[in-house]
Amino acid sequence: MTDTIHRPSPDTSPPEPATAGTTATAPADSGRAAKLALLVASGAAFMSFLDLSVVNIAFPEITRDYPDTAAGTLTWVVSGYAVAFAALLTPAGQLADTLGRGRVFLTALAGFALTSLLCALAPGAEWLIAGRFLQGGTAAFLIPAGLALVLSSSPPERVGMAMAAWTAAGGFAATVGPAVGGALVDWFGWRSVFVINVPIAAALIAAGWRLARGEHRQPHGLPDLLGAVATGLGIGTVVAAVTQGPQWGWTDARTLGSALIGVVLLALALWRSRRHPRPAIAIGLWRSHAYALVNAVSFVFGATMFAWLLAGPLWLDAIWQYSVLESAAAMSVGAVASMVTAVVAGRAPVPWQRWLGVLGALLFAASTFYMSTGVFDTEPALWSGWVPAGILGGGGIGILVTVLGTAAARALPPQRFAAGVGMNITARQSGGALGVALLAAVFAAHPGQPLTAFHTLFACCAAIAVVTAVLAALPVRTEETTS
Template identity: 85%
Template structure:
């Protein structure tokens, strides 16, 4: 008996877990390999989209000089808000409707919304397209990863998570180069067009996954709770993003901030009483799982701000070309991919320590970026390379550890919903991190160097908080919800 099923049966002897599907007994089977291949491809596409958009962001701002920078940050945070709001109900829908069916539908939706972004006639259309694209990605990720975890025995989860994370890391590795080349040769719209052939190829390989799709009798999630979750996250992010422009005491800022918190409270209250909650709060009864989500939320804020600040620094402070910026961004991405693979193969007792180490490495990187070594004079080897290796390596360690810990905290029948909740935490933190970036830059008009140093100091403080959370031990008596 696996460690997950043993703990479940000890807590619920009257409701033992169902036997694992035949594919789960053979980690090297064709079904398991296909699921991992296609899910990793989807992760590659979604993370490629994130990294290439970061590279394209300076070009987007130049194309819309009449649009405030705080407004254009919604090109990044709009995707993150929609992604975060829909991840948990998307995971539950994947369980209820069939992970293969939801996964293939999400691939088609991602391709169509990518075309919408590419054809957007103005910034408003582009931001709207990014919201829709984030919504389709929300269905894509938990359904794909749920497919993998449902056919993977517990002792192989770490290896599978490492492979899935490495696919995202590889996307981050080639993303700057691909994005830089596309922007330089064809313009920023091409970074969205590139998603279409990738999605079509994945659909062709993934058609087999919908055959024999198993559905869990959960029912559909609460629509009112889902709407309250999305609006709540979005309005809180709007308050942080626009607060400097509107004024922190302005009624619009206060209305968005307080209104968003009220909506999130309503969503949580409904989720505690609704038979099919939009937010899977029952999973939080696992102390380990709750800690993982808290750490993912905090670290997501600093990670997203850092990833967007990098291309902006290279373009505005060091005046790098698009291709030169892309090459520089590859350094941290390679470090992230390497450490992700190492963390996935590390013994379980080492996982928590590696997570703490990753957060501290990231904190050291961002703290170094506040020093005099980071000024208007380009210093690739003295400044950028060591910071990129430390920061990217820290991301690879912590993100892999968090993903593995979340998966090990869940019973098999809640994989998709649980993975969706974990990614929701990270994306919600990421949306707030991008909003903090916008607020910091709005507070330092005409002083970009000062704004960057302030932002990196804030990122370092948040990373230290993530390290503290990652160091907290889970209670030994916890059981999966």
């Protein structure tokens, strides 16, 4: 986290295309093109981030629909999306540069619609999990291609406003996600949260088909696909070791073998990324101490945030016996609090950002610690328990995510902004996959004791949030400014 603007030391890796953060040649109707790109890219960001929150609301219903599948296995419905998203985000942006951002963006929209339909029609849990992996992969192409379209079509004086609008679309999705997901599940069943993506994607394709017209490809070469596969498999096998550890045994050969294979694959991906001209992991950005620290905080906080967001609907369903709509209304407390604090944090002076990040992590720690106490028992305590915890937790998320995004942008020169945002999202998604695995491991370790499992999980989330606060408070080395 930074108190002042820091820039990385000179980077020897190949430069990003000028369109990633600067304005390229503008056509005569550049104003209309910029508005169209912003509209369609923001719609895609809204859809992809909405899918994260609505699936959390639908998760209790999904577990009831597949009673013969272990709950730990079903958590891959959430973590599978995160793993694929994290593994492919950087290569997806590079591929969009090579093949054309508009083409890749529209193809990814079609892919997201098709994979959403596959999830909706899944005849079994295995099909649903596979569909979620594929859906996360297509979402990974949507985000960098859409962001690059916005940045490349916006005039320099409007880049900040365009980025604010694009970011707000994702934040708005998180805010309305519980309400939208609750209504869909209650009225039409959990499969509707995937079906709804199909008409939205079709409308975005119809509106944005002009984005690929007359687009010129840029000869940058293909990204490191082997490195991307190694990254995805590495994260996935580590998550599998944490998820299945309680069933297999922590010293079982399968658990240890999965963890070891995952670490080796991630080491391979990092090794290739140091040498490949188009790496799967943008480790060249880590030369900035400020940026590396931001990503470390994002990774750690992603673990506790994802676990908390999935545990909330499960608690309301299993312990307090809330209906889907009641759960959605309760989850909206934290979502609204997050939106409010995000706006406040976004307007805060730069020198305050570091300590605002610490405050956000501590607010989240207070919320999860409160939820691990006897106040949260089998007797519903909406106003004395859930609402205060939701305000603290959601408020902490809004502050920290906003501060981290701002710090990631400030830590890099403008031409690296798109890659920097993508890498920061990758760090958070990777941590989130491990957080969901932690949830599965805790519940598997306490079979038949849901209350104990929830309290243990919330205590773990509080401890991780405290670690996040410590990392956020670390000072940053002063670095030379580069153009």
